[in-house]
Amino acid sequence: xxxxxxxxxxxxxWDQRSLRLLDQTRLPGEEAWIELEGAADTAAAIxxxxxxxxxxxxxxxxxxxxxxxxxxxxxxxxxxxxxxLREARPTAVxxxxxxxxxxxxxxxxxxxxxxxxxxxxAEAIHAGEDAASATIAxxxxxxxxxxxxxxxxxxxxxxxxxxxxxxxxxxxELAQRDDITVLACETRPLLQGARLTIWELRRAGIAHExxxxxxxxxxIRRGDIDAVIVGCDRVAANGDVANKVGTYAHALAxxxxxxxxxxxxxxxxxxxxxxxxxxxVIEERDMDEVRHAGGALLTGADTPCRNPAFDxxxxxxVTALVTERGIAAPVTRDSVLALLEAGAVPAERA
Amino acid sequence: xxxxxxxxxxxxxWDQRSLRLLDQTRLPGEEAWIELEGAADTAAAIxxxxxxxxxxxxxxxxxxxxxxxxxxxxxxxxxxxxxxLREARPTAVxxxxxxxxxxxxxxxxxxxxxxxxxxxxAEAIHAGEDAASATIAxxxxxxxxxxxxxxxxxxxxxxxxxxxxxxxxxxxELAQRDDITVLACETRPLLQGARLTIWELRRAGIAHExxxxxxxxxxIRRGDIDAVIVGCDRVAANGDVANKVGTYAHALAxxxxxxxxxxxxxxxxxxxxxxxxxxxVIEERDMDEVRHAGGALLTGADTPCRNPAFDxxxxxxVTALVTERGIAAPVTRDSVLALLEAGAVPAERA
Numbered sequence: 115x116x117x118x119x120x121x122x123x124x125x126x127x128w129d130q131r132s133l134r135l136l137d138q139t140r141l142p143g144e145e146a147w148i149e150l151e152g153a154a155d156t157a158a159a160i161x162x163x164x165x166x167x168x169x170x171x172x173x174x175x176x177x178x179x180x181x182x183x184x185x186x187x188x189x190x191x192x193x194x195x196x197x198x199l200r201e202a203r204p205t206a207v208x209x210x211x212x213x214x215x216x217x218x219x220x221x222x223x224x225x226x227x228x229x230x231x232x233x234x235x236a237e238a239i240h241a242g243e244d245a246a247s248a249t250i251a252x253x254x255x256x257x258x259x260x261x262x263x264x265x266x267x268x269x270x271x272x273x274x275x276x277x278x279x280x281x282x283x284x285x286x287e288l289a290q291r292d293d294i295t296v297l298a299c300e301t302r303p304l305l306q307g308a309r310l311t312i313w314e315l316r317r318a319g320i321a322h323e324x325x326x327x328x329x330x331x332x333x334i335r336r337g338d339i340d341a342v343i344v345g346c347d348r349v350a351a352n353g354d355v356a357n358k359v360g361t362y363a364h365a366l367a368x369x370x371x372x373x374x375x376x377x378x379x380x381x382x383x384x385x386x387x388x389x390x391x392x393x394x395v396i397e398e399r400d401m402d403e404v405r406h407a408g409g410a411l412l413t414g415a416d417t418p419c420r421n422p423a424f425d426x427x428x429x430x431x432v433t434a435l436v437t438e439r440g441i442a443a444p445v446t447r448d449s450v451l452a453l454l455e456a457g458a459v460p461a462e463r464a
Numbered sequence: 465x466x467x468x469x470x471x472x473x474x475x476x477x478w479d480q481r482s483l484r485l486l487d488q489t490r491l492p493g494e495e496a497w498i499e500l501e502g503a504a505d506t507a508a509a510i511x512x513x514x515x516x517x518x519x520x521x522x523x524x525x526x527x528x529x530x531x532x533x534x535x536x537x538x539x540x541x542x543x544x545x546x547x548x549l550r551e552a553r554p555t556a557v558x559x560x561x562x563x564x565x566x567x568x569x570x571x572x573x574x575x576x577x578x579x580x581x582x583x584x585x586a587e588a589i590h591a592g593e594d595a596a597s598a599t600i601a602x603x604x605x606x607x608x609x610x611x612x613x614x615x616x617x618x619x620x621x622x623x624x625x626x627x628x629x630x631x632x633x634x635x636x637e638l639a640q641r642d643d644i645t646v647l648a649c650e651t652r653p654l655l656q657g658a659r660l661t662i663w664e665l666r667r668a669g670i671a672h673e674x675x676x677x678x679x680x681x682x683x684i685r686r687g688d689i690d691a692v693i694v695g696c697d698r699v700a701a702n703g704d705v706a707n708k709v710g711t712y713a714h715a716l717a718x719x720x721x722x723x724x725x726x727x728x729x730x731x732x733x734x735x736x737x738x739x740x741x742x743x744x745v746i747e748e749r750d751m752d753e754v755r756h757a758g759g760a761l762l763t764g765a766d767t768p769c770r771n772p773a774f775d776x777x778x779x780x781x782v783t784a785l786v787t788e789r790g791i792a793a794p795v796t797r798d799s800v801l802a803l804l805e806a807g808a809v810p811a812e813r814a
Contacts, residue, residue, distance in 0.1 A: 142764065297770065300754070300762065302652060302676035308755075308763040316764065324754055324763055325770045326652035328677040328710025332746075332775025335712060360678025362685060363713035366720055396682075404650070404674055405658075408760030412650065413658040413674055414492065414666065420647065420675040425682025 122272035125170050133177040135165045142313040153182035153195035160202035167274020168347045169243045172208030175199045176236035179216045184229040204397045207348040207385040246380035246438035247277025248461035254284030254436045261340035267299045268358035269310035270345035280345040280378040295321040303403040327360045331367035342368045346379040353429030353445035354391030365431040374433040381437045391426035399423045472622035475520050483527040485515045492663040503532035503545035510552035517624020518697045518733050519593045522558030525549045526586035529566045534579040554747045557698040557735040596730035596788035597627025598811035604634030604786045611690035617649045618708035619660035620695035630728040631693040645671040653753040677710045681717035692718045696729040703779030703795035704741030715781040724783040731787045741776035749773050
């Protein structure tokens with residue numbers, strides 16, 4: 115069982131006036147914090163992956179807009195700031211969702227109340243994501259009871275989400291109940307698994323092993339993995355899941371190997387406005403991310419590359435979608451939309 | 465179409481007395497050659513991946529044993545040298561096959577003829593692999609006629625095999641006939657795709673794009689790939705294929721996406737002594753390979769890792785097995801064993 119308890123470091127802190135972000139591009143080598151002042155610098159930090167993970171991107175953007183409104187509350191500046199933040203990354207639906215919530219709250223308030231209303235809404239978003247993480251952890255751990263070798267991809271702990279995370283929060287909860295090992299895929303190109311998930315698991319005292327992304331399918335086929343659990347960047351109305359590139363291959367291998375493939379995330383990642391994964395815009399990032407790893411050049415400096423940041427896993431490969439409002443299983447348009455109509459499950463009842 | 469012609473650099477040269485290996489661990493940064501003298505240094509070079517690719521490992525081991533026999537032709541020393549070479553890497557069947565051939569040829573000769581017999585047998589193995597590459601290229605290109613976006617994994621060009629390679633030789637031949645693009649997976653942990661395949665494709669003037677291994681499945685799902693072609697390190701009697709870790713996930717994605725998944729290699733990689741992939745020993749390599757990329761440390765220096773060098777793709781996912789003796793399709797025990805009984809297809813008839 116876990117020996118270290120929940121010693122996760124938060125990805126961001128808020129002191130009611132300014133937002134500080136742990137610069138995740140510098141982990142695990144260095145713990146550097148960046149202090150932000152408004153929308154433009156927050157959007158830049160999101161684009162640069164200083165903060166990442168769909169829920170935390172939403173929280174950071176919410177505070178970014180609230181800080182901007184405190185400085186320049188006029189309508190046009192507010193809307194320009196919201197636009198800059200919404201465009202910081204194209205795939206994470208929480209980003210637009212959080213920005214819309216703060217913008218709507220501000221515009222609904224009297225001019226002199228805008229800053230306070232925006233701040234309160236951002237804080238509510240943050241608190242909601244923390245609570246969602248706690249519920250997801252409990253529901254997911256119940257679902258995976260008995261699984262001891264858990265494969266995950268990318269980083270879905272406190273560095274990505276409220277609380278102790280989404281998929282990784284489930285592993286943290288499982289580790290409180292049983293002897294488990296988390297097998298973390300390194301997650302090329304940006305190595306969030308090797309850099310961030312391993313760093314969080316070590317701090318939490320949870321047994322872990324790192325592997326290259328391509329090794330996961332073979333280990334599943336050999337019977338070395340009991341379950342796969344991943345987060346999500348955007349879930350379409352039919353349950354198709356956009357998540358970090360590499361996820362879809364794990365889902366195929368889990369299906370072929372007869373083990374559960376679980377997606378965990380807050381309902382803020384569900385985008386009911388898109389019918390299926392076909393409509394999800396996949397961000398193509400800079401080729402230099404593929405050409406390098408850990409600062410080292412791996413190939414010719416001008417080698418042409420493909421660099422989709424995400425892929426889409428079809429709903430039929432997802433065993434269950436675990437959210438703070440309950441579990442959709444099987445994952446269908448009906449079960450996903452029912453989650454959006456449900457109330458949150460309080461963590462104490464989960 | 466290809467603009468550069470077949471300008472592949474050979475992985476090894478033989479001047480009838482000594483073997484020189486291009487040190488592939490230093491590519492693409494540096495072209496350094498290593499001169500070898502006998503079995504021990506050749507085995508060490510194979511283990512260190514100075515030379516790699518199942519066919520080239522066999523050729524190098526054959527010359528390593530022949531050089532050793534020229535120096536110390538006595539029975540016990542010959543057998544000790546053969547053992548050292550056979551154990552240099554556990555998965556590639558060509559290694560044992562080539563060593564056995566040279567050993568048997570030497571032992572069948574009169575004592576004073578041993579060195580010459582061993583050398584002649586090693587040269588015959590080398591010539592056979594060159595001819596096999598030429599035939600595989602033609603048969604594979606006929607099979608994939610019309611495919612323009614070809615995904616491959618690891619390195620299967622002249623750096624891995626005789627001639628211009630196995631799977632990559634097919635792409636080279638296709639590029640003579642049509643406008644194609646080769647999408648090369650980087651192939652973590654040792655990045656043979658990023659380092660070696662890209663280097664070979666650039667030299668050959670063939671359009672190419674590099675991607676992280678985890679991106680392949682999503683691109684296949686999106687319809688961005690027409691066919692997958694890979695090499696093989698060992699093929700079981702039933703057609704199960706052991707190949708570089710990461711291959712199996714591509715096979716699953718190809719099946720799900722309805723595109724061909726082709727395995728190309730000389731029949732020397734078929735091991736009729738093992739019934740299925742279940743029996744193939746998967747080499748587990750040093751954890752430091754996972755912890756690093758291009759010399760950079762990616763995670764904690766003592767992070768526990770899993771590092772299987774290969775995975776097994778079941779025969780039912782392989783659309784066709786292309787060899788110098790013809791094509792097995794569908795891939796079954798009968799069609800694979802029939803290849804072993806067939807004669808080689810001359811390149812001019814392929």
